Every structure is written in structure tokens, then in C-alpha cells.
Amino acid sequence: MNAPALALHGTAHIAGRLVFGPLSLNAPAGCWTCLLGPSGVGKSTILRLFAGLGDGIAFDGALSGAGQVALMAQDDLLLPWLSVLDNVTLGARLRGQAVDGGAALQVLERVGLADRAGDRPGDLSGGQRQRVALARTLTEDRPVVLLDEPFSALDARTRAQMQDLTVELLTGRTVLLVTHDPAEAARLGHVLFILTEDGLQEVPPPDGPIPRPVGDAAVLAAQARLLTHLGAVPVAGAGTRGAAPRAPRDIFPKKEPGAGLPRGRR
Numbered sequence: 001m002n003a004p005a006l007a008l009h010g011t012a013h014i015a016g017r018l019v020f021g022p023l024s025l026n027a028p029a030g031c032w033t034c035l036l037g038p039s040g041v042g043k044s045t046i047l048r049l050f051a052g053l054g055d056g057i058a059f060d061g062a063l064s065g066a067g068q069v070a071l072m073a074q075d076d077l078l079l080p081w082l083s084v085l086d087n088v089t090l091g092a093r094l095r096g097q098a099v100d101g102g103a104a105l106q107v108l109e110r111v112g113l114a115d116r117a118g119d120r121p122g123d124l125s126g127g128q129r130q131r132v133a134l135a136r137t138l139t140e141d142r143p144v145v146l147l148d149e150p151f152s153a154l155d156a157r158t159r160a161q162m163q164d165l166t167v168e169l170l171t172g173r174t175v176l177l178v179t180h181d182p183a184e185a186a187r188l189g190h191v192l193f194i195l196t197e198d199g200l201q202e203v204p205p206p207d208g209p210i211p212r213p214v215g216d217a218a219v220l221a222a223q224a225r226l227l228t229h230l231g232a233v234p235v236a237g238a239g240t241r242g243a244a245p246r247a248p249r250d251i252f253p254k255k256e257p258g259a260g261l262p263r264g265r266r
């Protein structure tokens with residue numbers, strides 16, 4: 001699949017208030033780019049802009065790669081009066097395309113919910129509903145996939161399984177993943193960004209293909225770097241009153257830009 005790179009350069013306001021910017025974000029073609037950051041800094045707003053759902057967002061700037069996009073929003077957006085299977089195939093029906101029920105059932109099988117295909121969303125748990133929304137996104141077959149905390153409602157084992165499945169089924173796609181989970185980002189990201197009120201910071205990813213092993217030392221180290229930069233753990237040596245905080249350049253190991261990208265994309 002010929003997936004495009006994504007790029008956003010500009011400033012966004014909602015209801016007259018600055019959400020982010022000026023900001024430059026580049027997500028390489030065919031790679032997973034992970035976006036982390038505190039609540040309210042504009043991560044979902046960025047996904048909405050790429051998805052063409054920018055109503056109410058005053059965006060001054062340029063976007064590229066924002067066509068042929070599948071978005072999995074934070075809310076599962078399942079229609080309560082449709083069956084699970086009909087929710088998975090909803091996109092094709094809304095676009096007036098032929099519905100491939102067999103393919104949708106296969107994806108439901110892979111997310112462990114084939115036996116619930118005829119149920120209504122209201123009969124499912126939160127984690128099951130999230131897996132239906134994931135199945136719908138994976139069935140869309142788009143070159144660009146935007147995922148807004150897609151695994152947040154899942155238990156640890158199911159989360160790892162769904163991460164593996166999503167990487168497998170989205171091979172070759174350009175993926176932009178918003179997550180609050182540094183472990184997830186360290187496992188899945190070819191490119192890692194942290195967005196804060198001060199702007200966008202790129203953090204070196206671990207080497208190696210994705211999904212990376214959870215317990216791998218380099219993955220754990222990247223997770224720790226992300227946690228530190230997010231301010232979730234104290235920086236070593238900064239516990240004494242008056243001690244100067246370490247600058248990000250001291251926290252991150254020196255690495256060539258793009259070191260985590262698949263071969264041929266550096």
C-alpha cells in the first residue's frame with residue numbers, strides 16, 4: 001500500500017482560545033508515530049484535523065496527507081441500534097460501497113468477538129466495545145490510520161494481543177497513535193513525540209522492529225525516558241530543594257535522528 005507521510009505546520013484555536021502552535025509535526029510514511037502528552041494539549045485536535053473533522057477548529061497553517069484516513073476516536077461511536085457486525089461494516093455502507101461481511105467477521109474473530117457479531121453494543125463491556133471499534137477501524141483498509149487511545153479500556157493481556165494484531169493488520173500504513181501509555185509508545189513507535197504547552201519534543205525510540213518485546217531492556221529504558229519527560233517520575237538527582245533539573249538533552253541518549261525507523265526510511 002502506498003501510504004503518504006503526514007505533516008502539520010500551524011496553529012489551532014478553539015472558541016478563540018489557543019490550543020497549540022505554532023507547531024510542526026511530521027509522521028513518516030508507512031511508520032507508527034506515537035504522540036503523548038498531558039490532557040488538553042491538543043492531541044485529539046491534531047487527529048481531528050488530519051481526519052477532516054476540523055469543524056469548530058480555527059486552524060491557521062498547512063496539512064498534508066490528510067485524505068483516505070480512518071479515525072478511531074476516543075469514544076467508540078458505536079450505533080446502539082445496529083448489531084456488532086453492522087457497526088463494523090458501517091463505513092462501507094455509509095460510503096455506498098459493497099459490504100464484505102466475511103472480511104468483517106474475520107477481523108471480529110481476530111479481536112475475539114466473532115461470537116458476539118449479532119449482539120447490540122449495549123450488551124458488551126467497555127473493553128469489548130473498544131475492540132469492536134478497533135475491528136471497524138481495521139476493516140476500513142485506509143492508507144492512513146489515526147488511533148486515539150485505542151487500547152485504553154483493555155486489560156494488560158488483551159492490550160498486548162490487540163497491539164500485536166493492529167501492527168500486523170496495518171503493515172505499510174501510516175499510523176498516528178495518541179496514547180497516555182509510555183510502555184505502549186516504547187513498544188509501538190518508530191517515532192515518539194511528546195506534546196506539551198511548550199511545544200513538541202521528539203524522543204529517541206528503541207531500536208528494532210515493532211511490536212517490540214515488552215520486557216526488552218531498550219524498550220524499558222525508552223519507557224523510563226518518556227515517563228521522565230512527562231514529569232511522571234522525579235529525575236535522578238533533582239530531589240534536593242534547589243537542585244537544577246536535568247535538561248532533556250541529558251536525559252535522552254544521543255542517537256542519530258530517525259534511528260528507530262525501519263531500514264530504508266532513515
Ligand SMILES: Nc1ncnc2c1ncn2[C@@H]1O[C@H](COP(=O)(O)OP(=O)(O)OP(=O)(O)O)[C@@H](O)[C@H]1O
Nearest residue numbers: 014015019037038039040041042043044045046056
Ligand atoms: N468542542 C470544543 N469546544 C471547546 N473547547 C474544546 C472543544 N474540543 C476541545 N476543546 C479544547 O481544546 C483543547 C484540546 O483538546 P484535545 O481534546 O485536543 O486535548 P487532548 O490533548 O487530546 O486531551 P486528552 O488527553 O484529555 O484527550 C482542550 O483545552 C479542550 O478543552
